[in-house]
Amino acid sequence: MAGLVNNLLILLLLFQNICLGFRSPLSIFKRYKDTTRSLSSECLGSEQPVISLGLSDFALDIRMPGVTPKQSDTYLCMSVRLPMDDEAYVVDFKPHASMDTVHHMLLFGCNEPSSTENYWDCDEGTCRDKSNILYAWARNAPPTRLPKGVGFRVGGETGGRYFVLQVHYGDISAFRDKHKDCSGVTLHLTHQKQPLIAGMYLMMSVNTVIPPGEKVVDADIACHYKRFPMHLFAYRVHTHRLGKVVSGYRVRNGQWTLIGRQSPQLPQAFYPVEHPVDVSYDDILAARCVFSGEGRTTETHIGGTANDEMCNFYIMYYMEAKHAVSYMTCTQNANPEMFRNIPQEANIPVPIKSDMLKMTHGHHEETKDSDTSSLLQQAKKEEEEILDQDFHIEEAVEWPGLDLKLGQVSGLALDPENNLVIFHRGDHVWDENSFDSKFVYQQRGLGPIEQNTILVLNPSNAKLLHSTGKSLFYLPHGLSIDKNGNYWVTDVALHQVFKLGTEGKEPLLTLGVALQPGSDKNHFCQPTDVVVDPITGSIYVSDGYCNSRIIQFSPDGLYVMQWGEESFLGRSRPGQFHIPHSLALIPDFSQLCVADRENGRIQCFRLETGEFTREIKHKSFGRELFAVSYVPGGLLFAVNGMPYPGEAEPVQGFVMNFSTGEIIDFFIPLRKSFEMPHDIVASEDRTVFVGDVHARAVWKFASTEKVEHRSVKKAGIEVQEIKESEAVAEARLKNKPESTHSLKDADKQPLVQQASSTGVSFVLITTLLIIPVVVLLAILIFIRWRKTTVYGADEEHKLDSSSGRILGRLRGKGGGGINLGNFFASHKGYSRKGFDRLSTEGSDQEKDEDDGTDSEEECSASPPPPAPSSS
Numbered sequence: 114m115a116g117l118v119n120n121l122l123i124l125l126l127l128f129q130n131i132c133l134g135f136r137s138p139l140s141i142f143k144r145y146k147d148t149t150r151s152l153s154s155e156c157l158g159s160e161q162p163v164i165s166l167g168l169s170d171f172a173l174d175i176r177m178p179g180v181t182p183k184q185s186d187t188y189l190c191m192s193v194r195l196p197m198d199d200e201a202y203v204v205d206f207k208p209h210a211s212m213d214t215v216h217h218m219l220l221f222g223c224n225e226p227s228s229t230e231n232y233w234d235c236d237e238g239t240c241r242d243k244s245n246i247l248y249a250w251a252r253n254a255p256p257t258r259l260p261k262g263v264g265f266r267v268g269g270e271t272g273g274r275y276f277v278l279q280v281h282y283g284d285i286s287a288f289r290d291k292h293k294d295c296s297g298v299t300l301h302l303t304h305q306k307q308p309l310i311a312g313m314y315l316m317m318s319v320n321t322v323i324p325p326g327e328k329v330v331d332a333d334i335a336c337h338y339k340r341f342p343m344h345l346f347a348y349r350v351h352t353h354r355l356g357k358v359v360s361g362y363r364v365r366n367g368q369w370t371l372i373g374r375q376s377p378q379l380p381q382a383f384y385p386v387e388h389p390v391d392v393s394y395d396d397i398l399a400a401r402c403v404f405s406g407e408g409r410t411t412e413t414h415i416g417g418t419a420n421d422e423m424c425n426f427y428i429m430y431y432m433e434a435k436h437a438v439s440y441m442t443c444t445q446n447a448n449p450e451m452f453r454n455i456p457q458e459a460n461i462p463v464p465i466k467s468d469m470l471k472m473t474h475g476h477h478e479e480t481k482d483s484d485t486s487s488l489l490q491q492a493k494k495e496e497e498e499i500l501d502q503d504f505h506i507e508e509a510v511e512w513p514g515l516d517l518k519l520g521q522v523s524g525l526a527l528d529p530e531n532n533l534v535i536f537h538r539g540d541h542v543w544d545e546n547s548f549d550s551k552f553v554y555q556q557r558g559l560g561p562i563e564q565n566t567i568l569v570l571n572p573s574n575a576k577l578l579h580s581t582g583k584s585l586f587y588l589p590h591g592l593s594i595d596k597n598g599n600y601w602v603t604d605v606a607l608h609q610v611f612k613l614g615t616e617g618k619e620p621l622l623t624l625g626v627a628l629q630p631g632s633d634k635n636h637f638c639q640p641t642d643v644v645v646d647p648i649t650g651s652i653y654v655s656d657g658y659c660n661s662r663i664i665q666f667s668p669d670g671l672y673v674m675q676w677g678e679e680s681f682l683g684r685s686r687p688g689q690f691h692i693p694h695s696l697a698l699i700p701d702f703s704q705l706c707v708a709d710r711e712n713g714r715i716q717c718f719r720l721e722t723g724e725f726t727r728e729i730k731h732k733s734f735g736r737e738l739f740a741v742s743y744v745p746g747g748l749l750f751a752v753n754g755m756p757y758p759g760e761a762e763p764v765q766g767f768v769m770n771f772s773t774g775e776i777i778d779f780f781i782p783l784r785k786s787f788e789m790p791h792d793i794v795a796s797e798d799r800t801v802f803v804g805d806v807h808a809r810a811v812w813k814f815a816s817t818e819k820v821e822h823r824s825v826k827k828a829g830i831e832v833q834e835i836k837e838s839e840a841v842a843e844a845r846l847k848n849k850p851e852s853t854h855s856l857k858d859a860d861k862q863p864l865v866q867q868a869s870s871t872g873v874s875f876v877l878i879t880t881l882l883i884i885p886v887v888v889l890l891a892i893l894i895f896i897r898w899r900k901t902t903v904y905g906a907d908e909e910h911k912l913d914s915s916s917g918r919i920l921g922r923l924r925g926k927g928g929g930g931i932n933l934g935n936f937f938a939s940h941k942g943y944s945r946k947g948f949d950r951l952s953t954e955g956s957d958q959e960k961d962e963d964d965g966t967d968s969e970e971e972c973s974a975s976p977p978p979p980a981p982s983s984s
Contacts, residue, residue: 136955163196163653169304175220175278176297178211178231178937182282184419188235192226192277200269203311204259205301209252215296216283216419217351222273222439223544224675239277243726245274245440246313248298249349249427260346263431266308266439271773276300283419288915310437311429312343316400318359318424323355323413327406329460332424333365333452335399336443337648338392339703341436345390347383348373348427353422353812355413356402360459361426369456376463377402381431392430394701398443399425401452401459403697416864418448438702439951445721446650462978493757504816506768506780506801511633512813514575515784522804522811524592524602524642533572533794533802535811536582536592536602541554541565544590547606552630552638552659554587554606567617572800572813581617591642591655591695592792603654605639609652622670632660635671639756642696644705646720653696653705653720661690663707663723676723685712687725695740695792699771701747708741708751715741724737728775736761740793742801747771750801764790766803766814782812 165170175193182189195201210218223240227233229310247265252277259265266272280296286501288294313762316872321332349375350359360374372390392398402424404411413422432438514533521543524536539562547557566582566589582589587606594600599621608630612622630638639658645651650668662677680689697705704726706717714730715738730751739753755760764787768778780801787793788807797803799816904924 114217125364134817138187143547162193164959166301171302172282173276173300174300175276175295175300177278177280177557179293179295180232180293181293182285182286182484185283185285187282187285188279188417189232189282189507190227190235190237190239190277190279191719195268195276196276198274199304201268201302201304202264202268202307203247203302204264204307206248206258209298210250210280210296210874211601212251213437214282214287214294216281216453217249218281218296218298218573219246219250219279220298221245221277221279222247222267222275223277224274228277235279239279240275244277245273245723246315246427249351250298251351251380258427259311260309260431263306263309263311263346264303264858265311266307266434266437267302270822272439281417283587285689306434308434309322309431310434310439310826311431312437312441314343314398314428314430314440314441316398316426316428318402319415321402321404321415321422323404323406323409323422323478324407325406325411325413330404330406330453331460332402332404332442333399333446333449334401334424334426335397335447335449335451336445337362337447337703338396338398338870339443339648339700341432341439341701342391342393343430343432344429345372345386345392345428347385348375349425349427349429350375350377350402351423351425351427352402352404353419357403357404358460358462358969359400359424359426360403360456361398361400361428362459363392364399364451367454369399369454371456371458374458374463375735379463383427397448397451398428399452399455399457400424402426412486438772442719473925492711494495504778504815505797506766506799507781507817509781509813509815510778512575514570514811514813515957517575517811519568520562521806521809521811521812523590523791523806525792525802525804525811526592526594527572527794527796527802528594528601529596529598531572531796532578533570533575533809533811534592534594534600535568535570536589537565537566537568537802537804537809538562538586538589543605547588552608554628555588556606557628559587560584562589565594567602567613572796572802573684573910576843578613581615582613583676585611585613585617585620591640593642593644593696595641595645599646601643601652603637603640603643605658607640608637608639610640610643610652624652624670630659632662634664637664640691641694644696644698644769646698647700649720651720653698655696655707658692661693663693663696663705663718664816674723676718680709684796686716687716687728688718690716694738696742697743697749699743701745702771706741706743706749709752710737710739713738713753715749729775730767731763731767731776733765733767733776733779735760739789739791739857742793742795742796743771744797744799745799748777748795748799750795752793752803755787766790766801780814782814784808784812784892805945823848893940 117566162174164174166172172198173193175191177189177191180189182701185410206220208218216482221239221244223242223244225241226240255485267276268274278297278420278532280294289876316334316336318332318334319525321330322943323330324659334502345363348361350356351357358374359377361372363370363372365659371388371391373384375384381876404413404422404549413420415422415424484635487785519535520538520540522535522537525532526536528534540557541562543554547554547556547790561584563584564581565580566738567580568577568588569575569579571578582600582602589602590605592600598615599619600615601610602613603610607625607627609623609627610624611620611624613620623968625637625640626635629636637654637656637662640830642655644653646653651669652666652670654666656662662675664675665673667673677688677690677693680686680691685691689712690707690709692709693707694710695708697706697708698704698720703720704717705720706715706729709716713734713736716725717727717729718725729885734751734753735756739750739754740752742750749771751767751769753762753764753767754762763781766780768780787803787945788805790803791806792804793801801814803812803814805811834869
């Protein structure tokens with residue numbers, strides 16, 4: 114009876130939880146209404162901030178909470194939280210504003226507004242984190258509707274949870290009566306998953322100057338597009354009073370295709386792209402704003418006040434959800450010469466129709482739903498999946514390159530023929546005697562390395578094809594190869610960056626001053642890596658161990674700009690570095706990613722501006738992340754460092770989806786073990802090479818297709834597969850290194866088990882199932898024997914009748930039951946802590962063989978925490 118009651122109670126609790134899990138959307142909106150901030154009665158009246166529009170749709174009203182600007186050109190911001198955490202999609206916008214009081218409005222999406230006040234001065238900022246523009250309005254623009262199946266993604270894991278409304282009050286003469294303004298926008302949102310994700314592409318001039326009295330002034334913007342295809346469906350132009358016409362184009366193979374052109378003096382709405390345009394990789398997006406300086410007596414610059422000017426061309430686009438990027442910008446003119454061929458229409462004012470004039474004066478009517486069909490392009494077939502994630506990276510055990518006799522391996526790259534290029538230190542090592550406290554190299558008496566430091570290998574058989582770099586370097590570090598096959602390298606002892614031809618005899622370009630550390634435009638301090646943009650030829654240098662910056666140079670080596678600053682332990686903000694150690698160009702997204710080594714993360718920035726775009730950081734990275742490499746199509750590869758004492762995350766390789774930052778796969782070597790993997794490079798066929806500065810070795814890893822079963826346990830980093838090769842499985846077992854971690858840590862180590870057939874898997878599973886049964890039977894027999902011994906054979910029937918109680922105790926029921934943990938712990942030699950850990954603290958300096966500890970360090974910081982390793 115007691116068991117029946119217990120079961121009924123459990124069912125009741127389950128039923129209650131299920132009921133709570135299926136709460137009506139109306140309850141969410143009611144809860145949101147109860148917690149929403151108070152608004153002026155002049156703003157909302159009897160309206161509600163959140164209105165249910167059915168089972169899956171709702172409207173969200175975002176309004177200024179009754180404000181009265183005190184001076185002209187005031188920018189005020191306010192925020193509204195998404196009423197739930199689940200993913201939703203914005204599918205419609207309806208503005209509530211008049212150009213008599215509001216110059217323009219912008220709606221941003223983000224996760225952390227700059228203030229928690231009802232409203233604030235936007236000079237404090239709009240968002241603390243990355244923000245995306247979702248909507249823009251000016252000059253009595255009509256509502257904007259999105260194509261069917263298209264929405265701006267908000268909430269969930271990837272979308273912003275806050276909306277921030279920015280309102281620019283230009284001329285405040287309309288507020289002489291001290292009325293309160295409630296301008297804003299109403300959003301229509303849905304929980305129905307949208308197959309196409311909308312985004313905003315902003316083209317903006319930042320340095321245009323309009324001379325006084327000048328009749329025609331052109332402001333041109335152009336950028337190469339380096340991402341997945343996008344489909345343009347609406348555009349908006351924006352200038353202030355001097356703007357005459359704004360035009361936008363896609364340029365492909367020299368052909369100019371009009372996206373849209375409009376007078377910025379008309380309602381600054383999002384107008385439909387009359388003939389929908391698609392934009393593909395390597396297209397150019399170009400825009401021109403035409404101004405007139407007539408009537409002005411002083412120069413007019415780009416700025417935020419009504420007396421300044423702006424040149425903005427907004428593009429609304431959609432992309433397939435799996436490739437979607439919500440916001441992109443272009444603020445440069447990548448090719449001024451091409452504007453000689455811009456169509457003449459770009460400089461011809463747009464005739465203003467009477468219905469548009471009505472809109473300008475506040476008499477616009479809502480467009481009919483039926484009209485939207487003429488604005489849309491039918492969604493194209495789903496593109497071929499580039500990120501095929503059904504694969505696993507494992508060591509190519511037959512590759513003989515692991516046995517090469519090398520010095521400290523500091524850099525790896527692939528040349529245009531896909532040959533592997535190794536940069537190593539020959540007989541030189543980086544140890545505690547290499548530099549003084551001012552980072553000046555102390556072993557110049559050794560002279561440069563007498564061996565060839567650059568080796569070119571056949572990636573298939575590790576045969577040496579070519580070697581160079583003799584008598585040029587002291588302590589090699591970073592290596593990359595440009596599209597013409599030139600070698601770009603850094604030397605931390607010389608504090609220099611070099612460009613070498615394939616013969617490598619004399620540098621073609623040298624940056625920095627030999628053996629002189631510094632932090633100005635002409636000096637480096639232990640520069641770590643260098644990459645070259647294949648499109649612009651711009652040079653990017655990570656500098657380095659004693660500077661915390663990224664420096665951009667022109668193709669001929671002239672300083673352009675720099676960004677970055679030193680981070681402090683425990684407070685690593687975007688754009689701060691603690692040893693920017695490795696660089697990876699992301700041409701698909703026009704970004705540069707940096708392995709921020711001692712902060713254990715990847716930071717990515719826009720190539721053209723150095724603007725921070727994202728951070729990729731996972732617990733499994735541990736405290737250090739040494740190197741990063743990118744493969745066109747969206748795969749990011751990385752390697753971390755050895756864990757500090759007491760930490761559990763193992764040293765290993767990672768495969769990630771660049772768009773989401775998600776870890777797809779982990780990999781470790783089968784022969785030898787990683788000691789300090791220092792650099793990584795990958796090819797488009799997912800062949801990966803890892804160079805280790807301590808092991809003085811290079812591993813090759815290859816992609817293998819998974820067959821039927823794959824189990825990925827992210828927290829435990831466990832991967833189990835059924836494979837076709839029994840030989841690889843045997844190699845794994847024979848070369849399995851002894852564990853140096855506790856049993857708890859061992860659960861976090863990468864585990865790959867393979868079998869030649871399902872039969873092996875069946876035998877393994879059967880064996881695992883039989884073992885606990887055998888143990889249980891042994892325990893029962895032991896107890897029976899003890900009973901017989903103590904009470905005699907006449908008590909044997911009591912044991913039979915009590916077997917159910919014994920089983921119950923083994924399951925943890927009843928007092929005094931057998932505790933298997935205590936049972937095993939009572940045996941000699943057993944430790945709950947598992948195997949004794951070996952010291953894994955290391956650095957990039959040469960290992961001290963005398964004491965057996967990893968004393969190498971290229972860059973040290975006094976503990977605590979332990980000194981970062983050098984490399």
